[in-house]
Amino acid sequence: MADPAPVVEERAPASVPRPRRVVVVGIGMGPQHVTPEAVAALARVDVVLAFAKDGEDGSEDPLLAVRREVCVQQGLDLVVVPDPPRDRHEDVDYAAAVEAWHRARVGAYERVLADHAGVLGLLVWGDPGLYDSTLRLLDAVGERVPLEVEVVPGIGSLPLLAARHRVVLHDVGHPLHVTTARRLPEALAQGQRNLVVMLNRRLELDGLEDWSIWWGANLGGVGEALVAGRVGDVLPTIEAARARAKEEAGWVLDLYLLRAPDEQAAG
Numbered sequence: 001m002a003d004p005a006p007v008v009e010e011r012a013p014a015s016v017p018r019p020r021r022v023v024v025v026g027i028g029m030g031p032q033h034v035t036p037e038a039v040a041a042l043a044r045v046d047v048v049l050a051f052a053k054d055g056e057d058g059s060e061d062p063l064l065a066v067r068r069e070v071c072v073q074q075g076l077d078l079v080v081v082p083d084p085p086r087d088r089h090e091d092v093d094y095a096a097a098v099e100a101w102h103r104a105r106v107g108a109y110e111r112v113l114a115d116h117a118g119v120l121g122l123l124v125w126g127d128p129g130l131y132d133s134t135l136r137l138l139d140a141v142g143e144r145v146p147l148e149v150e151v152v153p154g155i156g157s158l159p160l161l162a163a164r165h166r167v168v169l170h171d172v173g174h175p176l177h178v179t180t181a182r183r184l185p186e187a188l189a190q191g192q193r194n195l196v197v198m199l200n201r202r203l204e205l206d207g208l209e210d211w212s213i214w215w216g217a218n219l220g221g222v223g224e225a226l227v228a229g230r231v232g233d234v235l236p237t238i239e240a241a242r243a244r245a246k247e248e249a250g251w252v253l254d255l256y257l258l259r260a261p262d263e264q265a266a267g
């Protein structure tokens with residue numbers, strides 16, 4: 001007698017959830033920097049998400065107003081999510097505070113994805129590839145919800161600084177080190193001689209009086225200010241211009257190119 005035919009258990013094919021589409025768009029410093037490529041990408045978006053950091057006095061996040069303007073111009077719905085608070089106390093463990101903040105933001109992204117169907121757009125200040133956590137957060141979200149992410153570059157503060165001062169950011173064949181104010185002492189100790197410094201709370205340039213600086217605040221926006229020269233000569237001018245920019249706009253974002261006196265002066 002022949003062996004009975006093997007029993008084949010029929011299983012329904014496992015359903016693979018379709019990835020959610022997310023379009024991350026660098027908007028530069030506002031509507032004037034929204035490129036045709038960004039406009040085309042935004043035309044495929046159903047809803048835009050923006051985090052808002054409201055001021056301690058309850059005033060609206062001024063950078064949110066710029067995103068709102070872009071959405072109005074592009075006919076897009078904007079969902080504003082309060083930015084989870086970040087512990088900024090001087091004595092707190094910086095990395096741990098940032099990690100907790102990122103976790104809270106990942107949760108916020110997940111909730112917006114669950115609550116809104118269609119393609120999600122994220123408008124990033126400047127360029128998404130420069131000191132912005134959006135793409136890293138989406139990597140974390142993507143571990144829990146399948147995502148398909150498209151990125152459109154934007155005009156970042158760094159090329160804008162170079163353009164406003166009409167300078168090349170480095171001398172011929174020389175490197176450029178990009179860092180934060182917090183890590184400037186470390187970069188100088190490493191021997192960096194040509195740096196761009198971002199995320200400043202104040203300017204601390206003691207001992208660098210003979211270096212050259214090209215500084216810019218609120219580039220492309222209200223209160224734009226530019227100062228260049230020998231650090232020892234222009235520091236008070238920068239400090240005054242920084243305070244004026246903050247007064248005029250209600251906020252100040254600044255960065256600067258810093259070059260050692262012995263770097264070659266060729267463009």
Ligand SMILES: C[S@@+](CC[C@H](N)C(=O)[O-])C[C@H]1O[C@@H](n2cnc3c(N)ncnc32)[C@H](O)[C@@H]1O
Binds near residue numbers: 129197199220221
């Ligand atoms: C969180 S980072 C974001 C950078 C942004 N993704 C970019 O491409 O410029 C914020 C820092 O960028 C710099 N920054 C951003 N916008 C600026 C502006 N309009 N003018 C001057 N500096 C700016 C400042 O150093 C600020 O502290």
